[in-house]
Amino acid sequence: MMFMVVMLLLAMYINGIPYGKDYWLLLFANLAIFSYLGESMQLYRVLRAGQFTLRIMLLFAVLSISFLLTVFMLFLMKEAETYSRLTLMSWYLLSLFSFIGWRLIYRKIKHQRYANGFGLRKVAIIGLTPSGLKLQEQINKHKEMGLKCIGFFDDRTEERLAEHSDQLIGKVQEAVEMAQRNEINKLYICLPLLAEKRIANIIHELGDSTVDVLLVPDFLLKNLMHANVSSVGNIDTISVFESPLSGIKEFYKRTFDILFSACALIGISPVLIGVALAIKLTSPGPILFRQDRYGLDGKRIGVYKFRSMKVMENKDVVVQATKGDSRITPVGAFIRRTSLDELPQFFNVLIGDMSVVGPRPHAVAHNEEYRKQVDYYMLRHKVRPGITGWAQINGWRGETDTLEKMEKRIEYDLEYIRNWSLWLDIKIIFLTFFKGFVNKNAY
Known part of the structure; x- marks a missing residue:
C-alpha cells in the first residue's frame, strides 16, 4: 500500500495541489477500503502456479472498486467539490500502473534468476509413488516456483519400482540425513497413508533438521470440500466436508x-x-x-x-x-x-x-x-x-x-x-x- 501513498503525493505535486488534512483523510479512507476489499477478494492469498494473470486481474478489480467506492462516498457526503478530479484520476492511474509495473518487473527478475540457477530451492521426494510422480511433474512444469527436484528416495527394490526405477537416487534414510545436513530445502513425503507408522518415524527423525517437510496424501483431495487444518484441544484435524464461509x-x-x-x-x-x-x-x-x-x-x-x-x-x-x-x-x-x-x-x-x-x-x-x-x-x-x-x-x-x-x-x-x-x-x-x-x- 506504500505505492498508493507515494502516488497520491506525486499526483498532488504534478497538479499543484497543496498538502492538507483533506487529502490525508481521503488517503486513509481509501486505504481502509482497499484493505477490506483485498482481504475479501483474497488478493494476497497464495495462488496456484500459473495464475499470475489472475493476480493482475484481482489487483485491477480491488484497486478500481476501492477508488469508485471512495468517490461515491465523497459524492454522498457532498465533499466531491473539495477535491481535484484530475488529481484523483491521476492518483488512480499512477497507483494502477505502479502496482502492475512492479509485479511485472519483480516477476521478470525472479524468473531470470531461476533460469540462471540462482535462488532455486532443492526438493527431495520420499516415495516413488503415483502422487510423487505427479508432484515431480508439476515442479518441472512450473519453473516460476523456483523449485529443483533432485530425485526420489524409496526403500523398495528397483524390481518393485518397475519402469520408474531410474529416477531413484537413494533410500529414505539418505534423504533424512541430507535434510539434517541442510543439503535440501524441502522434503515431500508421498507415501501411502496406510504406512502411518513409517511416516511418523520419518517425521520424528526430520525433527532434527530445519528442512520444510510437507505431506502429500494419496487419497483424492479433490473430494475435500474445504481442506483446512484445525484442532480440537491438542488434537489436529483436517476438514473434509466444511463450508469455506465462516467467521x-x-x-x-x-x-x-x-x-x-x-x-x-x-x-x-x-x-x-x-x-x-x-x-x-x-x-x-x-x-x-x-x-x-x-x-x-x-x-x-x-x-x-x-x-x-x-x-x-x-x-x-x-x-x-x-x-x-x-x-x-x-x-x-x-x-x-x-x-x-x-x-x-x-x-x-x-x-x-x-x-x-x-x-x-x-x-x-x-x-x-x-x-x-x-x-x-x-x-x-x-x-x-x-x-x-x-x-x-x-x-x-x-x-x-x-x-x-x-x-x-x-x-x-x-x-x-x-x-x-x-x-x-x-x-x-x-x-x-x-x-x-x-x-x-x-x-
Whole structure:
C-alpha cells in the first residue's frame, strides 16, 4: 500500500495541489477500503502456479472498486467539490500502473534468476509413488516456483519400482540425513497413508533438521470440500466436508449480499412493477409464488418467484418444466426464458435465506430424488443458495432431464464452493449479464 501513498503525493505535486488534512483523510479512507476489499477478494492469498494473470486481474478489480467506492462516498457526503478530479484520476492511474509495473518487473527478475540457477530451492521426494510422480511433474512444469527436484528416495527394490526405477537416487534414510545436513530445502513425503507408522518415524527423525517437510496424501483431495487444518484441544484435524464461509468470510459475503440486493431492488423496481402487472392482467392467480427449497445446512426455506404457470406445484412430486409445457402462461414463457421470474429472490437475499451468488436451489422433491443418485449432492447446501451461480454461467441451467446434466451442475456447484472468494462472486455476477439471463435450456 506504500505505492498508493507515494502516488497520491506525486499526483498532488504534478497538479499543484497543496498538502492538507483533506487529502490525508481521503488517503486513509481509501486505504481502509482497499484493505477490506483485498482481504475479501483474497488478493494476497497464495495462488496456484500459473495464475499470475489472475493476480493482475484481482489487483485491477480491488484497486478500481476501492477508488469508485471512495468517490461515491465523497459524492454522498457532498465533499466531491473539495477535491481535484484530475488529481484523483491521476492518483488512480499512477497507483494502477505502479502496482502492475512492479509485479511485472519483480516477476521478470525472479524468473531470470531461476533460469540462471540462482535462488532455486532443492526438493527431495520420499516415495516413488503415483502422487510423487505427479508432484515431480508439476515442479518441472512450473519453473516460476523456483523449485529443483533432485530425485526420489524409496526403500523398495528397483524390481518393485518397475519402469520408474531410474529416477531413484537413494533410500529414505539418505534423504533424512541430507535434510539434517541442510543439503535440501524441502522434503515431500508421498507415501501411502496406510504406512502411518513409517511416516511418523520419518517425521520424528526430520525433527532434527530445519528442512520444510510437507505431506502429500494419496487419497483424492479433490473430494475435500474445504481442506483446512484445525484442532480440537491438542488434537489436529483436517476438514473434509466444511463450508469455506465462516467467521470474517461469512461477514464479507453477507455484507456484499445485503448491499448488492438492496441496490438491485431499487434499480429494478420498474421491471418488478411491469412484470407484476403483466402477470396480473394476463392470467388469474397470485403474482408471486413461494416454493419450498433447501437452503443453508439443508433447512427448508421459501423461495419467491413470479408466477409463470397456471398451477403452483409445491408437492412431494414436482414435474420439471419442459419445452412447450402447457402449464406455462404466455407471459410465463418469456419471464422464465429471460430469468425475470427469479428477480423477487432478491428479497430472499435481504432476509438471509439466499445469497446473490451460490448453487441454485432445487425443489425439495428434486433434492430427495437426486441426493440418492449424485455423489456429494448435499454438499451444495454448505452455503446459501444463490440467484445465479457458477453452474448457470457455464451453461448448466434449466431442465435437468438426464442424470448426466444434474451431475455436471453439481460438479460446478462444488467447484464454486471450494474456490469461493468475493472476486469470484463479482466475476459470476458480471458474466451473468452475458451468459446467465437467457438460455436455450430454460423453459
